[in-house]
Amino acid sequence: MNCFLVQSSVGRKLVMSISGCCLVLFLLFHMSMNITAVFSAEAYDAICAFLGANWYALVATVALAALVVVHILYAIWLTLQNRTARGSQRYKVTVQEANVSWSSKNMLVLGFAVLAGLLVHFFNFWYNMQFTEIMGEHVNSLGTSPVSGAELIAYHFSKLPYVIIYLVWFAALWFHLTHGVWSMFQSVGWANKTWYPRLKCIANVVATLVFAGFALVVVVFYIRSLC
Amino acid sequence: MKLNLKIWRQKDAKSEGKLKDYTVDNISPDSSFLEMLDILNNDLIHKGEEPIVFDHDCREGICGMCSLHINGHAHGPDSEITTCQLHMRKFKDGDTIVIEPWRSAAFPVIKDLAVDRSAYDKILQAGGFISVNTGGVPDANAIPIPKEDADESMDAAACIGCGACAATCKNGSAMLFVAARVSSLAKLPQGRVEGARRAKAMVAKMDELGFGNCTNTGACEAECPKGISISHIARLNREFLSAKLKD
Amino acid sequence: MTKLDAKIPQGPLAEKWSKHKADIKVVSPANKRKLDIIVIGTGLGGGSAAASLGELGYNVKVFCISDSPRRAHSIAAQGGINAAKNYQNDNDSVFRLFYDTIKGGDYRAREANVYRLAEVSNLIIDQCVAQGVPFAREYGGLLDNRSFGGAQVSRTFYARGQTGQQLLLGAYAALNRQVAKGSVKSFPRHEVLDIVLVDGKARGVIARNLVTGEIERHGAHAVVMATGGYGNVFFLSTNAMNSNGSVAWQAYKKGAFFANPCFTQIHPTCIPVHGTQQSKLTLMSESLRNDGRIWVPKHEKDVAALRAKKIKPSEIKEEDRDYYLERRYPAFGNLVPRDVASRAAKERCDAGFGVNETGLAVFLDFKTAIARLGKEVIKARYGNLFQMYEKITDTNPYEEPMMIYPAVHYTMGGIWVDYNLMTTIPGLYAIGEANFSDHGANRLGASALMQGLADGYFVLPYTIGDYLSHEIQSPKVDTSTKEFDEAEAAVKARIEKLFAIKGKQSVDDIHKKLGHIMWENVGMARTKESLSKAITEIQELRKVFWSDVKVTGTNGEFNQELEKALRLADFLELGELMARDGLNRNESCGGHFRTESQTPEGEALRDDEHFAYVAVWEYNGQDKEPTLHKEELKFEAIHLAQRNYKD
Structure with missing residues (x-):
């Protein structure tokens, strides 16, 4: 049971699919949480307090981190294998085939873009929130409370460079998800000719929802900072 | 039609290969792509050069033997056909066509455009x-x-x-x-x-x-x-x- | 004449095969393990034979010239496979299939073999379904049938327009299973160049590894040739580019007799030749004649307008069209046998009604069928064929009729075999298209697949046991003997001789010339003069070949020019034998049409009094005239009659 997830190509894809699926669910949750900040800073801070350094939040964080690590390591591993399988001699001329999305052929690159955004995000937020709490501090590097999430948001998204970085990050995520979401159904075999258009539609909807939800917060806070 | 061809030449599995330039002239648009290569090969033989090796057999799109990567497309720039079903009317006079063998670690090149x-x-x-062994099977219906x-x-x-x-x-x-x-x-x-x-x-x-x-x-x-x-x-x-x- | 013993079992026709099976010997499993068999070719005959023999426990070596057994040209068969299942309740039976095949073959096939073929036809369908061949089905889940030429019942099973492919993939899968088990060893990209005889028995082969050029020896207790037909002697044919008659020809030179070499099938529905630089002709399945109607214009002015591309074929009015098959053959209409349909097309084109620029094409029209059934039904039935036609000709056959013309397709002639499928060389067998046995002077559509699989699955595995039961004491064949030395040396000498010529003409240049001689003189209409002319011209061309051919490269590499040259060298001899046989057979029958012998209506006229025999040729040495042997054909169950497809 364990070994085919490592040794078989279809098993490895199952790992990518399931880890990816969990990460998508997390994104949807995180996005819903963020949107709260647009409407009520208090409500958002309450959620931040609820998800601080509590045991359940920590367990979830560790699990999430593990999923991210597995997803990334498998992606790198699969790509290395695939490059070997492609052979040392490459085509002189290649083209984009009809009906083949650009994202599907650039998932690793997109994944790294998402990862880079994630690191910025960790530095901006997680380091000043959950991490500060884990360390037992009550004041973060910016001199605010680690549970005043709304304040952190307002601080970061008043700066235009951050706004741009985050929007680019969300765009990369959008591309990654447009392929990733329908692909995870394909990898577990829940797809057929009838469902391809539907799954691809669902993937686009999910990707756009995630993009729009996250971007909304960034844009709203930036505009507020200008007023 | 006159065409410029860049064709992968490789002596055998162990040798290094490279793209080599050829030109063909007076090609009918009704010719198939492989007939164009036949004409080129016949010219090469008359010139005392080695003809290009490529796999082909039925020339009806069913045996699966032909296997050329043409201008970046497996089986060339037309949908749902094999190389042997590709016809020259898909190209324009004066076009440059790059012809490569299948590239995949599991398909090593044997010679020129033929792979294993x-x-x-x-x-x-x-x-x-x-x-199932031969015999002893139930009625087909x-x-x-x-x-x-x-x-x-x-x-x-x-x-x-x-x-x-x-x-x-x-x-x-x-x-x-x-x-x-x-x-x-x-x-x-x-x-x-x-x-x-x-x-x-x-x-x-x-x-x-x-x-x-x-x-x-x-x-x-x-x-x-x-x-x-x-x-x-x-x-x-x-x-x-x-x-x-x-x- | 002693060598020509057909070994047809005694007794009533319907009981011959059962009785024969009961009479012949079998080999015990323990002994099968000690016996080696070489199978040359992996089409429907070779693939099914190798798989079945492997299942039985023999050690099998199977050779094919392609990179995989699955490429064999059986894969290109489109329309279907016949069987006397009578699933359609249209009064089909083993006897009716037998009768249609004999009649379709214009009474030049051996009754006992054809009856056996009809008998085992049903088993083939059962076997293929069990192997997972996805035959077409009705909504009720049972198998569907279509009609084919030369029959008034629907007995053809099919898998879209890819029946040959699906049947071959079935046989190939069975073969793969044996390869995995170790009972069959597969040698792809290997070409057998000679059969080795030891003490008069077939004991092995000399093969060339096509990738490295290495000449290899392989020994066995029996050798099976399943190498297909020799239609490529015409250069342009529907055969695959690599199809050849070389193994059969080498066997002939080693003492296997060649039967009815002139019997060539010209298929009526091929895409017409477009130019002089063409390398290959493409077949359009006979199944198209189920729904397609063949016609040419009635008036020459329409023909002229068509050739000048001033009008489209669809613009010609119904009353100005000549549906000549329906006119001449009301009972069978568009579904007359292939030889009849081909000659009728030639007759119209010769009369000046050919519809393309070259005047060598007729129309195959689906207008009526589309009006009757709707485009979707036609698409479901023939979609892939229509797509193929459009890709090749750039014409949409849903809107304009297809243009077709006859082309060389199949060779009914081949190596002579007895009832056990053994050639005149003990231990050497020939199956499928490579032998001559079942189709007489014309093969019916959907019968080639039937014969290949019948031979490979259900006949050879029984009959070869009878021969091998006498070989159980023979040790493994030693390939270091004098016989193998000589055969290998001869092969190497032949190769060196070809390289040494260093002439000016390419192999294809000469092959095209041979093809031209054959098509003009040994094609659809043959005369005493044309056939004599062909013999002389081929002899001359052979001299040109051996003095002016240019073979590039070396032996020690992947060398497709050398492969072609070796095959052409044999075609240049085989073509002559075909002409010689045609000259001898001064009658018209099936695909062999001698202009001298026709009815007042222009139909083939047989001469049963003088030619009711199989013409069997024995090789007497290079440039010597071969000896003709005659196997008299005795018809016990069927009354010889002039073929009639009119009423």
Whole structure:
């Protein structure tokens, strides 16, 4: 049971699919949480307090981190294998085939873009929130409370460079998800000719929802900072 | 028509290869692509040069022998055809055409444009069959099969084993080929009996032979001369995973 | 004449095969393991034979010239496979299939073999379904049938327009299973260049590894030739580019007799030749004649307008069309046998009604069928063929009729075999298209697949046991003997001789010339003069070949020019034998049409009094006239009659 997830190509894809699926669910949750900040800073801070350094939040964080690590390591591993399988001699001329999305052929690159955004995000937020709490501090590097999430948001998204970085990050995520979401159904075999258009539609909807939800917060806070 | 050709020349499996320039003239637009190469080869022989080696046989799009990568496309720039069915009217006078062999670690070049595709045979030997001996089988109409199932089985069985899927896949994955066989047999009651064993054995052999991991780009489907759908890959995934989960 | 013993079992026709099976010997499993068999070719005959023999426990080595057994040209058969299942309740039976095949073959086939073929036809369908061949089905889940030429019942099973492919993949899968088990060893990209005889028995082969050029020796207790037909002697044919008659020809030179070499099938529905630089002709399945109607314009002014591309074929009015097959053959209409349909097309084109620029094409029209059934039904039936036609010709056959013309397709002639499928060389068998046995002077559509699989699955595995039962004491064949040395040396000498010529003409240049001689003189209409002319011209061309051919490269590499040269060298001899046989057979029958012998209506006129025999040729040495032997054809169950497809 364990070994085919490592040794078989279809098993490895199952790992990518399931880890990816969990990460998508997390994104949807995180996005819903963020949107709260647009409407009520208090409500958002309450959620931040609820998800601080509590045991359940920590367990979830560790699990999430593990999923991210597995997803990334498998992606790198699969790509290395695939490059070997492609052979040392490459085509002189290649083209984009009809009906083949650009994202599907650039998932690793997109994944790294998402990862880079994630690191910025960790530095901006997680380091000043959950991490500060884990360390037992009550004041973060910016001199605010680690549970005043709304304040952190307002601080970061008043700066235009951050706004741009985050929007680019969300765009990369959008591309990654447009392929990733329908692909995870394909990898577990829940797809057929009838469902391809539907799954691809669902993937686009999910990707756009995630993009729009996250971007909304960034844009709203930036505009507020200008007023 | 006059055409400029850049063709991959490689003496044998061990030698280095490179693209070499040729020109052909007076080509009829009604000629097939391979007839154009026949004309070039005949010219080369008359000039005392070595003709270009390329695999071809039936020239009707069914044997799966022809295998050229033309201007970045497996089997050239037309949909649902093999190289031998490609006709020169798809090109314009004066065009430059780049012709390369299949590129995949599992398909080493033998010479010029011919590659070794025995890996596909090996995958089928691992389980791409129904284990019945000759004779002693029931009457052909003993087991009714829904028309839809027979049709879908036939859709997958149309695979000609040309290798375009693995050759075109950026991951060098043979999933469409393997899936076509697994799916075709999985849709028939006769093939269901050993479905789990077949899926596991064929995927294991495919991995062992150094084909890559499928990342669902769908490039194989786009370049498949028989238009075989990646829905068969979904069925293979399903067959394989449900078999593994029962182990 | 002693060598020509057909070994037809005694007794009533319907009981011959059962009785024979009961009489012949079998080999015990323990002994089968000690016996080696070589199978040359992996089409329907070779593939099914190798798989079945492997299942029985023999050690099998199987050779094919392609990179995989699955490429064999059986794969290109489109329309279907006949069987006397009578699933359609249209009064089909083993006897009716037998009768249609004999009649279709214009009474030049051996009754006992054809009856056996009809008898085992049903088993083939059962076997293929069990192997997972996805035959077309009705909504009720049972098998569907279509009609084919030369029959008034629907007995053809099919898998879209890819029946040959599906049947071959079935046989190939069975073969793969044996390869995995180790009972069959596969040698792809290997070409057998000679058969080795030891003490008069076939004991092995000399093969060339096509990738490395290495000449290899392989020994066995029996050798099976399943190498297909020799239609490529015409250069342009529907055969695959690599199809050849070389193994059969080498066997002939080693003492296997060649039967009815002039019997060539010209298929009526091929895409017309477009130019002089063409390398290959493409077949359009006979199944198209189920729904397609063949016609040419009635008036020459329409023909002229068509050739000048001033009008489209669809613009010609119904009353100005000549559906000549329906007119001449009301009972069978568009579904007359292939030889009849081909000659009728030639007759119209010769009369000046050919519809393309070259005047060598007729129309195959689906207008009526589309009006009756709708485009979707036609698409479901023939979609892939229509797509193929459009890709090649750039014409949409849903809107404009297809243009077709006859082309060389199949050779009914081949190596002579007895009832056991053994040639005149003990231990050497020939199956499928490579032998002459079942189709007489014309093969019916959907019968080639039937014969290949019948021989490979259900006949040879029984009959070869009878021969091998006498070989159980024979040790493994030693390939270091004098006989193998000599055969290998001869092969190497032949190769060196070809390289040494260093002439000016390419192999294809000469092959095209041979093809031209054959098509003009040994084609659809043959005369005493044309056939004599062909013999002289081929002899001359042979001299040109051996003095002016240019073979590039070396032996020690992947060398497609050398492969072609070796095959052409044999075609240049085989073509002559075909002409010689045609000259001898001064009658018209099936695909062999001697202009001198026709009815007042222009139909083939047989001469049963003088030619009711199989013409069997024995090789007497290079440039010597071969000896003709005659196997008299005795018809016990069927009354000889002039073929009639009119009423």
